[in-house]
Amino acid sequence: MSSGELPSSYDPVAAATRWSQAWAEADVDRADPARPGPAFSVVIPPPNVTGRLHMGHALNNTIQDVLVRYKRMDGFNVVWVPGTDHAGIATQWVVRRQLEAQGIDYRTLGREGFIEKVWAWKAETGGAIVSQLKRLGVSCDWSRERFTMDEALQKAVVEHFVRLHEQGLIYRAERLINWDPMDQTALSDLEVEYAKDARGQTKLEKGELFKFAYRFSDGSGEIVVATTRPETMLGDTAIAVHPDDERYKARIGQTVDHPFLDRKIPIVGDAILVDPAFGTGAVKVTPAHDFNDFAVGERHNLPKINILQPDGRLNDVAGPFAGLDRFEAREAVKAKLDELGLARGCDEHFLAIGRSQRSGAIVEPYLSTQWFVRMKPLAGPALAAVELGATKFHPKAWENLYYSWMRNIQDWCISRQLWWGHRIPAWTCDACGKIHVARQAPEACEGCGASALTQDPDTLDTWFSSALWPFSVFGWPDRTDDLDRYYPTSVLVTAFDIIFFWVARMMVAGIHFTGRPPFADVYIHALVRDENRQKMSKTKGNVVDPLDVIERTSADAFRFTLMLSCAQGRDILWDEKRVGDASRFVTKLWQALRYATMHAEGYDPSAPMAPSVYERWMEARTGAAVARVRDALDTYRFNDAAAEARAFVWDELCDWYIELTKPTLYREADPAHKNAVKHTLFQTLGAIARMLHPFMPMFTEELWHRLPSHAASGGGLVALAAYPKAEDFAIDAAVLDEVTWMQDTVTAVRNLRGEMELSPRVPLRLLVGDALLLARLGRHAGALEALAGVSLEAIAERPVGCATLVVRGAELLIPLEGVVDIAEELERLTKVIAKSAEDLDFLAKRLDNPDFIARAPADKVEELRDKVAAASARHEVLLRSQARLREAQ
């Protein structure tokens, strides 16, 4: 591209298409295990195939892209695997609703027919999130895109299931599980959520505690129980009391009659379940419909009577109530008890009600035969991996959450009564009922030899396949070059809300199947909330669409905003205004480039260069900035990295260096010096393009190619250029000191102008008495003229009526005749002196403290002595000036 005349503003839309094409042509994203360099591998947290890009995705993927681009430029063999998750329940729902909208009941299609519809839907709209991701400018290796229902990944899931089963870690059992009566499927404990009250604090909902009496079979009175779910009394098989409760102790072993059903119910003593102080101290026990009661049933060998159908209606066991919905039945049972004179009142009560994460239906504890993973033995090594530091969380505080979950882990219910998902690799013999778990459908029953076997109709929890993601995407269970080269992965970037669902389960599966934890680092990032600290959600209507933001601004500005906001351990409060800040930064940098290109003419990288102290200063500052940005990136402090880079560009390059180049570039000057100035400008901008590329990939590519030095430096894409290293830049302490001194002088003059409200147009003279000082300052005459509007002059004798500046203990005078009157300067000086006295006092007091001298480290004492000396000298100079000024008055 020709560098010619630069447009006055950056065109993000053109840049996006131009550079994403260029990257694709150059195979920038493409990973090749055969290439050299240490591996840096990342697997994307696969978004749901039903998903649309939201702020969380944008943040999550920008972070990964920053890391991936940084490491790629830094010589690593990088792979970033993208993909999507089949999201069993969510996807089945979406397609089901779509069919319903066309008047089709999905069940009429049959299993095969429905699944075909899902695949058709996926082919048509399922890739939306992928193309949305691309607009962020992320550099995933799209040739490796995976879907958790891909054939290869299905094979991995089968292997996962079969091996765990062989090892006795997967079992089938009748248990009380969480049942969603709306979707009619089992759920894991994690998929059950509890409502939050207005404050979002507690999760109790208003309900009632209904009391009713059971009459003893022998007619010797009644016992009153309290319940929040009266309808479950149809499944009661015991009444529990505390064994030490004097009221009921003697009743243990006796029975009561069920009022509607032909059933005698025993009184049992159970110290674990019963709190004598709560309710009536007697608890009805329904082992088939309550987790606590189930445990009581196990302890006392009680029958478990299921009163529900899968759809939440009562079954035949419920006798007169059969066919009623569970909530209708509740009222009917209460009415009936009342009618029989057994109701004993009702108290208001607050309780936790579990709802399905997906459907929102109130979850029912339900007796059912399902598949489970025995988690305890699997959790041990996964726990140890973090404890021993083989996998590290950033920020570290999240390890606590991981530990607490892993240490109290329960068995995982993995079967789902859904059609869409990984089918369970288990077959039941039609003849004898024997169950076969196998990689392929068995030819014949191992028990009776019959050939008719039926595959388990259920599918697996989506997370059962996600758990394999870090190695299934590389070809596991086969041994592949990818697996050798890229597993374990380097870092997992995700939000805290799926630490249990996903991170913990990947740790478990990864260690169990490969012997190694799946990632070295886990970076947990923040949630993006709205400006009122509310979670973004469709129902609240406060969702900000990342694509809208990109359209209004640019992907580069958007990404930079996210990174500037990305402080560890804090949520991000979204404020569109901040994208404006980032856009201004893009513009600022663009303008700096414009300035550089304006002066490109005559630049010759092979011609002689005569750099001044300012060129060497710029180089040194660049090296320091590179070091700071690298350090921040290496420790996942993205906000610091972005802020350091911005401060460097704005405060050092633009506000100082570019201004310092003007006297040289706009006037006649030594050609070798001019050449060096241009060289430094281009070099610095080139370093900035590379430094910022991970944050703003398209803009920096544009910048890189527009640099007049681009062709000369060999061309190529910045995406493939080397990330700058601090050691590439010479850092000379004397140079830094010299320029800082000049800057202090300029700032002192500007400060005076500000205080005096003197326009920069008003020329001032800067008088120096000391010949040595004058010689030194003389080297910066051009800078002082350009930046502070002062001309240097030697004086033999101090003129009357001068403003005084003290820079590094030296007195500089500015004659005020005809500019401001002496009284005004006296007033200013008095303020300055007051401050100076305060400073000196503060420092001297500390030095006067004998304890400080005695106990503080020697270097701190020395440091303070120097400070006191400097402050004291400055103060003296100021006082003398004041005295002289008073005389002059």
Place this chain on the structure above:
RNA sequence: GGGCGGAUAGCUCAAGGGGAGAGCAGCGGCUUUACACGCCGUUGGUUGCAGGUUCGAAUCCUGUUCUGCCCACCA
């Protein structure tokens, strides 16, 4: 009922034992030949509160208040 964060300028956040910083907002100057999406200068803080440790505390310890979150089977 357990556990984990957070509280610093008007706002959003830095500083993790040595005179509290940035961006935005505010105020006062600048139509300076890259940029008014700009430049220069500048106001603003008893670091939630109360104790303690230390020569020295925003920083470490104890308590406390507010605030956000996670886990848990109280009928």
